[in-house]
Amino acid sequence: MTNPQIEIQVIAAVVAIACAIPGVFLVLRKMALISDAISHSILPGLVLGFFLTHDLNSPILILLAAITGVITVILVEAIQRTGLVKEDTAIGLVFPALFSIGVILIAKNANDVHLDVDAVLLGELAFAPFDRLLISGIDLGPKSLWIMGVILLITITLVILFFKELKISTFDAGLSASLGISPLVMHYGLMSVSSVTVVGAFDAVGAILVVALMIAPAAAAYLLTSDLKKMLWLAIGFGVFSALLGYWVAHWLDASISGSMTTVLGLVFLFVYLFAPQKGWIAVLYRQKQQRTEVSLLTFLLHLNNHSEENERHINHLQEHINWQRVRSKTVLDLALKNNMITISNEIVSLTTKGKQFTELALEYILTNKDEKIEPMKDDFFLFRG
Amino acid sequence: MMESQPAIQIDDLTVAYNYKPVLWDIDVTVPEGVLMAIVGPNGAGKSTLIKAILGIIDPIAGSVRVFGKPYKEQRRLVGYVPQKGSVDWDFPTTALDVVMMGTYGQLGWIKRPGSKQKKSALEALEKVGMLPFKNRQISQLSGGQQQRVFLARALVQDATVYLMDEPFQGVDATTEIAIINILKELRKRGKTVVVVHHDLQTVPEYFDWVTFLNVKKIATGPVKDIFNDDNLTKTYGINYKVAINN
Numbered sequence: 080m081t082n083p084q085i086e087i088q089v090i091a092a093v094v095a096i097a098c099a100i101p102g103v104f105l106v107l108r109k110m111a112l113i114s115d116a117i118s119h120s121i122l123p124g125l126v127l128g129f130f131l132t133h134d135l136n137s138p139i140l141i142l143l144a145a146i147t148g149v150i151t152v153i154l155v156e157a158i159q160r161t162g163l164v165k166e167d168t169a170i171g172l173v174f175p176a177l178f179s180i181g182v183i184l185i186a187k188n189a190n191d192v193h194l195d196v197d198a199v200l201l202g203e204l205a206f207a208p209f210d211r212l213l214i215s216g217i218d219l220g221p222k223s224l225w226i227m228g229v230i231l232l233i234t235i236t237l238v239i240l241f242f243k244e245l246k247i248s249t250f251d252a253g254l255s256a257s258l259g260i261s262p263l264v265m266h267y268g269l270m271s272v273s274s275v276t277v278v279g280a281f282d283a284v285g286a287i288l289v290v291a292l293m294i295a296p297a298a299a300a301y302l303l304t305s306d307l308k309k310m311l312w313l314a315i316g317f318g319v320f321s322a323l324l325g326y327w328v329a330h331w332l333d334a335s336i337s338g339s340m341t342t343v344l345g346l347v348f349l350f351v352y353l354f355a356p357q358k359g360w361i362a363v364l365y366r367q368k369q370q371r372t373e374v375s376l377l378t379f380l381l382h383l384n385n386h387s388e389e390n391e392r393h394i395n396h397l398q399e400h401i402n403w404q405r406v407r408s409k410t411v412l413d414l415a416l417k418n419n420m421i422t423i424s425n426e427i428v429s430l431t432t433k434g435k436q437f438t439e440l441a442l443e444y445i446l447t448n449k450d451e452k453i454e455p456m457k458d459d460f461f462l463f464r465g
Numbered sequence: 466m467m468e469s470q471p472a473i474q475i476d477d478l479t480v481a482y483n484y485k486p487v488l489w490d491i492d493v494t495v496p497e498g499v500l501m502a503i504v505g506p507n508g509a510g511k512s513t514l515i516k517a518i519l520g521i522i523d524p525i526a527g528s529v530r531v532f533g534k535p536y537k538e539q540r541r542l543v544g545y546v547p548q549k550g551s552v553d554w555d556f557p558t559t560a561l562d563v564v565m566m567g568t569y570g571q572l573g574w575i576k577r578p579g580s581k582q583k584k585s586a587l588e589a590l591e592k593v594g595m596l597p598f599k600n601r602q603i604s605q606l607s608g609g610q611q612q613r614v615f616l617a618r619a620l621v622q623d624a625t626v627y628l629m630d631e632p633f634q635g636v637d638a639t640t641e642i643a644i645i646n647i648l649k650e651l652r653k654r655g656k657t658v659v660v661v662h663h664d665l666q667t668v669p670e671y672f673d674w675v676t677f678l679n680v681k682k683i684a685t686g687p688v689k690d691i692f693n694d695d696n697l698t699k700t701y702g703i704n705y706k707v708a709i710n711n
Contacts, residue, residue: 107556162483240575247566250556253547254618257519258570259540305557305602 083208088326090207090224091340094280095292095318097231100238101273102293103314106301107249112167113270114293116155116174117148118277118286122181124148125278130188136210136222141278148274149267151177202285204326204336223283230279234272238311245269246307288337292318295344299351302358321347375403375411380420380438383430394426470533472497472626472657473518478527480510480517487513491527491682495626495659495674500652502662502671502688505678506701511661512548514678515628519545531626540570544624546615546632554604560614561599564589567621582621589617594643609640616644626657633664645671668692 105111124147128140151173158169212219219225238245248255248265255262273293280289300313325340332339353360383392390396397408412428415421420434430438473495480488488510495501503511516522518529520536531539544567567589568582590596593613598606606614612632619627629648633641648658648671662668668675668688675692677683677700684696 107553109553160483243569243572243577244574246558247569250558250563251547251552251566253516253519253521253551254545254566255569256521257540257543257545259537260569260574301557305559305604307557310557 084330086208086221086224087204087336088323090221090227090283091204091322091326091336092319093224093227093231094283095296095322096315097227097234097276098280098289098292099296099314099318100234100311101269101276102297102318103300103307103311104245104249104269105273106294106297107307108269111294111298112170113152113155114273114277115290116151116170117270117274118281118289120151120174120177120181121145121147121274121278121281122178123184124181126181126184126188135282136226141226141275144278145271145274147177148277149270151274152267152270202281202283202288202337204283207283223279226279227283230276234276237268237272241265241268284337284340288341291341291344292322295348296321299348302351302355317344317347317351372410372414375407376414376420377438377441379411379415380430380434381442383421383428384435384438389427392428394423394428397428470497470530471495472499472532473659474530474533475514475518476528476530478514478517478524478529480513480522480524487680488517488524489681491678493676493682493685495657497532497657498652498655499657499674500648500672501657501659501674501676502668503659503676503678504662504665504668504700505683509679509700511678512630515545515630515659515661518628519543541622542625544619544622544627546619546627546629548630549608549612549615549634551630554606554611556603558603559600560595560603560606560610561586561590563603563614564617564621567618570622585621585623586617589620590614592620593617593647609636612636612644613640616647620647624656627651627659629658629660631661631663633662665697 102114105114121144124144125135125140128137128143129135131143132140134140154173155166155169158164158172159166164172207223208221210222212222212225244255244260244265247258248260248262252262255265277286277289277293280292284292296314296317297310299317300310303313304310321343322340325343326336328334328343329336329339351359354362356362379397386392394412397403397412403411412421415434416423418433419431420437421428422431423429471494473493475491475493478488478491479486487508491514493514503514505511513522517524518531518536520529529536531542536543561583564586565578565582568578568585572578572582587596587599590599593616595610595613595617598610603611603614612635616629616632619629627648632644636644648660651658652673660672662672669692672688674686675688676685677691677696679700683700684691
C-alpha cells in the first residue's frame, strides 16, 4: 500500500465512525430523513462560507454550514408545528429550497472555482490526500483527516459525557423533561453535532454517502442488539468495515470510492436484514412457521383432552376428525411425541401427564391472558412469546 | 414548613395548543397523603394537566406549586409514570436499564449511575414482581409487565408526590391489583399519588380523592363527598346513574 492509500483508508474509517455515532441516535429517534435534509441544505451555508473565506476547509465555513443545518431542523419543525403538513412533507419542502439556493449561488458566482454540484453530491475521497495541512512548511497530513479527527473527538467526548442524557431523552422525552434533562437541549445538541459531522464529511465522501454512513450502520446494528452501547459499537464496526471494504472494491473495479462504499453499506444492511438472529427476515419466517405448528399442536392436544372416546383418538382417524392434511398431522404428532406430551398404544393416542398440564396451562393462558403462568413455557414455545 | 402546604396547588392554570385551550382556568388543590384519581372523557386534558404540573408543557396562564414552591425547585420530590404508549418499546434496552432511568434526576447532568443506583433499581423491580425479567429486552415484556417496569422506575425516584398517567391502561386483573396495592402502600407511607384513571367503577374502591375534569374543572374533593351522578353527568355529558349502580 502506498502512503496516499493508507491515508484514504484512515480518513474513510474516521468519517465512518464520526457518522455512525450520531446516526445511531437519529435512527432511534426516527429522524433518519433529517440527515438527508441536513446534508443537502448545508449547501448555501457552504457557498456563503466559501465566498467569505475562499477556503473549503476553513472552520468558519464549517461553522456557517453547520448553522444552516440547524436552521433546516428549525424550519422543518416550524412548518410541522403549523399542523398543516406532516414531518416528511416539511422535510421535503425545506431542504430542496435551501439546496437550490446553494446551487444558484454557485452557478451565479463560483463557476470558476473548485466548488461544483458534483463534488458536493458525490465527494471525491481519492483527492483527499492531496490537500495537505501545512504549518510553517511542515506537512502534518491531509487536511480532511484533521478536520474529521477533531469532529470525531468532539463527538466521542460528548457521547461519553452525555450518554445517559441522550439515552433518556431519546427513549422517554416526557420523563426526561420532568427530571430536568431538557429534551430540547439534547435534540438541538444532536442536530448540531450531526450538522457539523455532515459538513466535515461531505467534502471527503459527498452528501449522499454521508447519509448512507449515518443511517445504514445504525439500522443494521438496530436489528442485532437490545443494548444501546452494543448498538453504538456495532454501528461503528459496520461503518468502518464498509468503508474499508468499499475502498478496496473501488480499487479493484477502478470505480468511485464513495459509490463503492455506499454499495457495500447497502449490502451489509441487506445481509443483516436477512440473517439477523432475532429480527432478521429468515428468523421471522421461521418463527411464524413454528408458531403455526404450535397452534396446530395445541389444537390437537385440546382435541385429545376433550375426547375420552377411543375412536376419536385413533391414529388413523385423527386426520378426518381434525380435518388436516397428512403431512401436517404427522408433523404435529411427531412434535407431541418428541415433547412427551402423548403416548400411543394400540394406535390410540392419549395425553401424558405433561401433555395434560401443558394443555391446561395453555388453555388458561388463552382464556385469561395471564402471563406469569406460562413463563417457563416461553423458552420452548414461540407461541407464548407474544 | 412543608407540612402546612398542600402537595400540589394549581391556580388559574390555562394550557393551549395552537391557541386552542385544552385546560381552562383550573384550580385544584391536592392535599398531602391522598390517593387522587383524575377522571374525565377523552380530550378532557387529563394528561395535559399532569404534564403542566411537571413543567413538560408551558401553560399560557396560571401557576403550579409543589409544597409551596415552583416545580423546578421541587423536581426531586416528584415521581412520574408517563403513558405507556408515549415511548418506543422497541428501544434497545432492558427492564433494569429503564428502571435505572428513574435515578437520573437525582444524579444530575453527566454523572453516571453506579452500584447504589443499580441496587435501588433491583429493589424496585423486586417490589413490582419483575426481578426475574430484569435483563429482558423491553419489547419482550407483556403490556402489564411494561407497566410494572414504569411503576418500578417511578418508585426508584423515591419521591414524595407521584403523578401517573393511566397506569392501569392495558393491564390484566392481576397486574391491576398489584399496582393498586403498591399505590395504597405509598399512601400509607404518607406519599401523595395522583392518577389519571379511566375505569369509573373502581374509583370509590381505589381512591379517596377525585378530580372531575373536562377542559374546565368540574369538581375536586373527597370521593365520598363528590363522587356522585351529578358530577359524573356534568363531566361526561350523559347520565351515569346506571353505570355506577352496577
